[in-house]
Amino acid sequence: METLDVLVVGAGPAGSTAAYRLAAAGHxxxxVEEHPTVGQPVQCAGLVSQRxxxxxxxxxxxxxxxxxxxxYGPSLGVISFKAEEPRACVIDRAGLDVYLADRAAHAGAEYRTRVRFDRLLERGPTGARVELTDPDGTRHELTARLVIGADxxxxxxxxxxRLRRPVEILPAFEAEFPRSPGDPDSVEVYLGRRIAPGLFGWWIPDGAGGARVGVAADADGTTARAYYSAxxxxxxxxxxxxxxxxxxxxxSGIPIGSVPHTAGERVLLVGDAAAQVKPLSGGGIFTGMRCAEIAAGVAHAALERNDLSAASLAEYDRAWRAELGEELRRALYLRRLFTRLSDADLDAVVEALRNAGSHATIVAFGDIDFPTHVVRELLTTSPSLVRLVPKALGAWVSSGAYRVPDLDPGPRRK
Ligand SMILES: Cc1cc2nc3c(=O)[nH]c(=O)nc-3n(C[C@H](O)[C@H](O)[C@H](O)COP(=O)(O)OP(=O)(O)OC[C@H]3O[C@@H](n4cnc5c(N)ncnc54)[C@H](O)[C@@H]3O)c2cc1C
Incomplete structure (x- = not known):
């Protein structure tokens, strides 16, 4: 039976980042990627930071x-800002995936498309024996010392x-328009219960005169497509x-909230599989790639000392949470308050931001990867915003939603 060091399941940005690091380290x-072509189908708006x-x-x-x-608030009141320098990049998402896969392949990783991971047969002393489905539909087994779930x-x-899945998955729907009016230098975000309860709608220029238009919203019985049409x-x-x-x-769907364990005996989860997604935006490319790098570092050390036990690999769980857990935890908390705001409250938030002259604060502190920083600054500079917090907090507590046990804080920063 075929035996290897690492089986990475999924050729998205998280999987190919982990594969690159581990192949470059000599493993x-x-x-394996279930689709015929890496990067297809695209399931992303492609807005990322320089990171x-x-x-x-x-x-x-x-x-x-x-x-x-x-x-834009629900009544189309708007707060706009523009920095002197670029603050985000719109990427060809399929191009990113292909680039990362090529980089990993050049480092020695072997890519097998149209191959699906199906199940774990056993975890033994030499590795995890798994079953895959090949392109012709036949099943085959292989043994990997470590499996990385980037699927x-x-x-x-x-x-x-048997690692737990995130409690909440937001349905999302997006379309690409080849020509679109709108400012090619700016993205637009739309808030409100009729457009996107639970998150927001977006208009993102694609750099070629068109735009990506989409929504991610609560699974509340109305389809994401219906919200998109609105x-x-x-x-x-x-x-x-x-x-x-x-x-x-x-x-597609966006996982929201942390999962309790992203490591176990002979297994690590990275990217969306580990719900390493920013709860205030649904963005997961930066967080997934960074966590995949951390995973590869821990995996390399564990492979070298031939200790792929749950205790040994738990170092990954500790390490990524130490770096990103606090931001994700705060963002999840803010999101829970945000989802309790009515349309009138959201209009009031937009109005308060306009009146508070928060332009300079947003430009100074805005960071799409660490959005809680700007929220904290805005709350300290805008009393009318702070007044909305107890209301949202009250609505959240009375809803009982705060009891949902999907928030694993992990180790806290001092
Ligand atoms: C509508 C939408 C818009 C988004 N916009 C943005 C954005 O603007 N910026 C941003 O940062 N993030 C965005 N995201 C989130 C971002 O797309 C994800 O966080 C990111 O793709 C996660 O990368 P990943 O490598 O973990 O997983 P994925 O990119 O989902 O890759 C997983 C891969 O695993 C493969 N796979 C699955 N199961 C198996 C199996 N059993 N066997 C073999 N292969 C398998 C899949 O085919 C896929 O190729 C958006 C998400 C959605 C849904």
Missing amino acids: RVVV VLDLAGSTAFVRTRVRGASV GVSSAVARAF LVAQLERRFGATLGSPTGYLV
């Missing part, structure tokens, strides 16, 4: 850079290794022009 790494480019070590997949954002929001690896209608009213026909759609 025999195989990446993602730094982690990838390339800008080849950048379509355009944006300096500003406009946040996204519905992670089969997490299920097979957003398109609102955009067309605002632009006074039709957006035309989209060239493609994507439907």
Whole structure:
């Protein structure tokens, strides 16, 4: 039977980052991807920070850079800001995935597409014996000393290794429009219960005169597609022009909230499989890639000392939470308050931000990877915003939602 050091399941940004690091460190790494082509289908709006480019070590997949954002309340009151310099990049998401896979393959990782991880057969002293389905539909087994589950929001690896899944998954729907009115230098965010209860709708310029338009919203019985249609209608009213026909759609889910364990005997989870996603935006490329780097470091050390026990690999869980856990925990808390705000409250938030002249604060502290920093600054400078907090807190507590046990704080920073 085939035996290898590391089986990475999933050729997204998290899987290919881990594969690259481990192959470069000299381990025999195989990446299996159930789709025929790496990067397809695209399931992402592709808005990332400079940190993602730094982690990838390339800008080849950048379509355009944006300096500003406009946040629209439910009644279309708006707070807009623009920095002097670019604050985020719009990328060709498929291009990023292909670039990262090529980098890992050049380092020695072997990619096998149209191969699906199905199940764990046993965890023994030499490795985890797993069953895969090959492109022709036949099943085959292999043994890996370590399995890295980078297989996204519905992670089969997490299920097979009995690691708990995130409690909340936000349905998302997005379309690409080849031509769109709007400021090509700015993204737009739409709040409100009729557009996107639980998160927001977005309009993102694609760098070629078009835009990506989408929503992620609570699974409340109304489909994400219906919310998306409401957003398109609102955009067309605002632009006074039709957006035309989209060239493609994507439907997916965004995991929200932490999972209690991202490591176990002979297994690590990275990226969406580990719910390493920013709860205030649903973005997971930076967090997934960074955690995959951390996972690769811990995995390398564990492979070298041939200790792939749960206790040995738990170092990964501690390490990524030490670096990112506090931000994700605070963001999850803020999100819970945010989801309790009514449309009138959201209008009041936008109004308060306009009146407080928060432009300078947002420009100074805005960071799409660490959004709680700017929220903290805004709360200290805008008394009218602070007044909304007890109301949201009260609504949250009386709803009982605070009892949902999906928040694992992990080790706290001093
Ligand atoms: C609509 C939408 C818009 C988004 N916009 C942004 C954004 O603008 N910025 C941002 O940072 N994040 C965004 N995200 C989130 C981002 O797309 C994810 O966080 C990111 O893709 C996670 O990367 P990953 O490598 O963990 O998983 P994925 O990219 O999901 O990759 C997992 C891979 O595993 C494969 N796979 C799954 N199961 C198996 C199996 N059993 N066997 C073999 N292969 C398998 C899948 O085919 C897939 O290729 C968005 C998400 C959605 C849904």
